[in-house]
Amino acid sequence: MRTLINLGCKLNQYEGSCLIKKFGYIRNLVIVNTCCVTREAVTKSLKKFKQAIKKYPQSTIIATGCTCRLYPEKFSQAHQVIDNIQRLDIINDVLPTPEKSRYFLKIEDGCTEPCTFCIVSKIRNNIQSKSLEKIKTEISWAQSLGYKEIVLVGANIGLYGVDRGLSLTDMVRMLQTIEGLPRIRLSSIEPRFITEELIENLKEIPFCRHFHIPIQSADDYILTQMGRGYDGLHLKRVIGLIKESFVDVAIGGDIIVGFPGEGEKEFLNTYNFVKSTPFTHLHVFPYSPRPLTNSYRLGDPIPHYIKKERLWLLKNLIAEKNFEFRKRILHKTFDIIIENNGNKSLSGLTDNYVRVVVQNGCEKGKPVGVRITDVSKEFTCGVVVA
16 A cells, blocks of 8 residues: 655645655555645644554655655654655656646756745755756656646746756747647746747647746735735736737636735735736635745734635635636637546546536546537536547
8 A cells, every 4th residue: 555645736746756656665655745835734734644643553654845844843753754855866766657637747846036925945945957858758758658738847947947057948949849749738937937938939839828827916015025026017918928829828826815014905906906817717825924934024914814805805706707717718629638526527627727527428538629518607518529
């Protein structure tokens, strides 16, 4: 029995898959792969670890990930503790065999951005990019396993190549040389790395029309306090560039509500920005003070109930915008890769990040053409077309 308990981002999922393959020779193995990006993530990581200790008393339990680096003393019951830095050497040459419909391919690790709220740049602060040759080899590996979609992941993929004299655009140019390249999806990418040059090169590959942009706020004062290095006008230009470049493009984002200093005016600036721009998805997080960060000294002055109100205002807004977006693709045909939802129904993601429930026969893991036949607030349904 091998059990992987993954928490956190797609990068963490990739590294967890590599680690469980590396230690696959251990007969009864449980790996708890932790995350510390928010206070809630730390709490959940510790809870999952304690549950694993109780549930698998006869197993070898390895605790790993960012919470292990932040609070190593809390994992003393593990047989082995591997923080995220030690893990890099252990999995350096491992090619994972993930049990997912999409292959997550790690292209870089590390972030050196000066965001005042973020702990990632404190505990993953060494930029390490895979060589173009290694990326090419891993794509061949994913193809050999039958994957039809590859998601490029990292701590900050926009920083790919800074340690090698390369850029993310250089890497995309390399992808253009690969025969039979599966469709490529970018994971989260910071707004300052979305350039005309990058977009023009993305058009030359089978690129998924989906951008996820951690804007965090759209208020100029809060953005300055966060150390983001751009303002609302820059965000508007980036989103306009994306919208002009791709038909039916999905634009998602991350937003933090309740950052110290965010009053009603500052929040409404963000709310109205989202309302007036073509966002289709949002991840909204209440501000969580993280130790080691520059904003930690500011405390947590915004009451929890206000954060919750703002969170739900944005969630309700994006639910309406997402519904309008999906209605616009009604009767259009998309390629999806079939997945099992766990309740005997089958679904898959379009390249522009719409989950479609399939109403007629198809096989899990196979790419199929699907025509969108029905859109409701809760579901998008389609039928397989020849």
